[in-house]
Amino acid sequence: MKRHYVWLIGLLISTIAQAQQPLALIPQPVSVQTQPGTFALTRSTAIRYNKPAGQAVADRLASQLSRPTGFPLGAKAGSGSGIQLNLTDTPDAQLGPEGYRLSASPKGVVITANQPAGLFYGAQTLLQLLPKEIESAAVTRASWAVPAVQITDYPRFGWRGIMLDVSRHFFSKDDVKRYIDEMARYKFNTLHWHLTDDNGWRIEIKSLPKLTEVGAWRVARAGHFGDRTDPQPGEPVPYGGFYTHDDIREVVAYAQARNVTIVPEIDVPGHSMAALAAYPELSCTKAAVSVNPGTPFADWYGNGTFKMKVENTLNPSDEKVYEFLDKVFTEVAALFPNPYIHVGGDECYKGYWAQDPGCQALMKKLNIRHVEDLQGYFMNRVMKIVQAKGKKMIGWDEILEGGIASDATVMSWRGIKGGIEAAQAGHNVVMTPSTFAYIDYLQGDPTIEPPIYASLRASKSYSFEPVPDGVDPKFILGGQANLWTEQIPTLRHAEYMTYPRGWALAEVYWSPKTAKDWAGFVPRLEAHFDRADAAGVNYSRAIYDAIVRTSQKDGKLVVELESETPGLDLYYTIDDTMPDGRSPKYSQPITLPDGPITLRVITYRAGKPIGRLITLTRDAMQKRVGRF
Structure with missing residues (x-):
């Protein structure tokens, strides 16, 4: 008692x-x-x-x-x-x-x-x-x-989405269901399901069986995606998977019960290597290709331009391509009851088009001088196919290139510029710029996070404003986060990359613009760390880590430290000892002495360590001057 x-x-x-x-x-x-x-x-x-x-x-x-x-x-x-x-x-x-x-x-x-x-x-x-x-x-x-x-x-925007890429790595239907559960808890209402790309075709098309018999499978490779070795002749293709029609219906119904609409993406005319592995006759060269396992199949030049080493684009001058797409979109439209089909349209390499006699003849017939304008012709043909299925077309902002009818919806990912141009031209727009919404990017210091080519901290995601100045808000449907999975092989890591940035963007897309306050958001965010722990959901704690920036002044290397989380103390050493709560406390920029200096930094709260240790050699600090 x-x-x-x-x-x-x-x-x-x-x-x-x-x-x-x-x-x-x-x-x-x-x-x-x-x-x-x-x-x-x-x-x-x-x-x-x-x-x-x-x-x-x-x-x-x-x-x-x-x-x-x-x-x-x-x-x-x-x-x-x-x-x-x-x-x-x-x-x-x-x-x-x-x-x-x-x-x-x-x-x-x-x-x-x-x-x-x-x-x-x-x-x-x-x-x-x-x-x-x-x-x-x-x-x-x-x-x-x-x-x-x-x-x-009530929500500020009607489109509150997350894109999940299942081409680069296949996620089971149970994984997708769990991901839907997690996003629905935070009032996201749209799952943009990226189903096809160079690295796998993930949706059954009964009228084109080779798309999944061939296009859904690739050779097994380990290591960093983008640096892997090419498939060898006769090598087994055990890695992959796809969703049957019954799987799709099951997941769609599951999402609907949680007020989540699924928007499927069939990425064309570029990013089609998995489709061409199954049906090479749809390319310009007709050459056999393999489903790509993560090899360096393109040279990127740092300004957004690139050259493909392997053909991955459909041939816009071949009528069989449009017959193929008609079959694909007929089955896709029947499986997904939402109004939209996403058709990609991004990063389409046109070098093979420029060399193809059929494409050149089509350009002459259309009286166009630039091969880039062929994409406008292709996307307008695709839009008519999609509309014939009773659906609306949505695509990445490249669909604006070459001209597209105003009833196409544009997803602005290359910053906000494409969204502004699209809205001003009368298009509906979903704002999803890489600078704020690409949650596959690094979220902490590059020395302690899995490597990828760009960074995006939770505080910057939270600062996103989806309606640019001078744009009529009626054209901005909302926004979404994008999770590309080149470096994300498991659901557990998908969760780690999604949260807490997904929670930050949930507030951006739902709450009033005037309600945003990062300092006030952080305590709520921390409470949801505890809730995620109870739910077994993974997340990143990078908001507790130090941010290290370097500059050069009067021939000396200068270090500045800060943290996303207000009220943390930052302790550091440059004498090859491990920092703790009795090490020097950061209060102003540090001018480093000459010599083989190694900086070590850790954050504390209320006398206890809370962030991860960051260790940087002089060379590493020198390389990041002006970068972070």
Whole structure:
């Protein structure tokens, strides 16, 4: 009995402490008003919905609450105390199709919305109001208390997406489902599924069976993607995989139940090496190629231009190419109920077109002088095919080159310039510039992160503004994060690269522009580190690491240190000792003495180390002058 009272007192203290904590919601709602008291979730709590359209959300919420609490919760029609999900009789114009109101008091929780999507997003907020243990996959003990609060919330943008590339590395349908679960928790509503590229064709096309018989498989290679050796004649091709029609339908239904729309991408006319491995006759040279395992198949010149060593483009002058694409898009359109099909259009190398007699003849027929204009002809042909299937075409900003009809939607990835031009020309735009939204980039110091060619810190993702100055906001559908997977072979690492930058972008795309504040976001971000731990979701802690910048002044090497996370102390050494909390504390730029200096830096908070150790030789520091 004594132990029971001690436990009850501890539970009461925990409940009071929780009620006093600031709310750690991501993305930040439009309006939050905290009030005294809490609502206690118990095994007798009822979950009710007022209309049949709310049942699916109520059932899912009951399941999510039952798993960690162990309470036998279920959902039923009607009204009453406990947790009530209400769809409005008369639409609330402020909320729109995805907004909600959440009212929590000691008597219960009421979520009100115009549409089931709004109920779903209100339920995600309710889960975040509960302690982190609610994320557990097993029964656990916690104070299941919801702080009293009044929330009004609705999204800033209708397109809130993440792109998952499954061509470079294949992810099973269960991996994709888990990824959808994670993004839906943070109110993302679009999964852009990059299904085809040079490194694998991942979707079954029954009328073109070789696309998956040949194009879905490649030789096994280890090591850094982009530096691997070429396939050898007769070498086995064990690595890969693809999704059957039934797999696609299953994943699409799974996503729909979580208010996530899947936009498939078939990347053409470039990035088609896997398709050409299956059907080489669709290229200009007709030469046999292999599904690429990550070899250096192009020379990049540093200014965005490149030369392909192996042909990876479809032939725009061959009518059989358009017959092929008609078959592909017929089956794709039937599998994905959303309005869009993404057709790629990026990084199309035109050197083989320039040498092809058929392409030259087509240029003469079209009265065009530049081979680059053939892409405009190709993309307009593709758009007509897509539209004939009852779909809208969306592509990367290169589809603007050579001219494209204004009803094509543009995804701006090469900075924001393409998005500005597209919007000014009357195109709808999804803003996804590499400078803010490419979450495959390094997120910490290059010496301690898996190598890739560019960097993007979480704070910069958070600073993104999707509506450029001078652009009519009505043309900006929203934005998305892009996860290219050349260097991402597993779901675990996909999670590491997605979060916390995905959480930062979730707030960019959902919350009011005026709500953004990095210093205020970091404590909420840290609370979600704890929630991710409870859920078993991987993430990066690079926001705790030191940022090391170097410059040259009066012939001396100068080091400047900072951290993304406010309030950290930075300790360093240059005497070949390991830094700790009693080493020199950084306060101003460090002018390094001559000699074979090695800089070591670590961050501390409240007297405890929190960041990773960064070690840089003089040569390494010299090479990064002006770069970071």
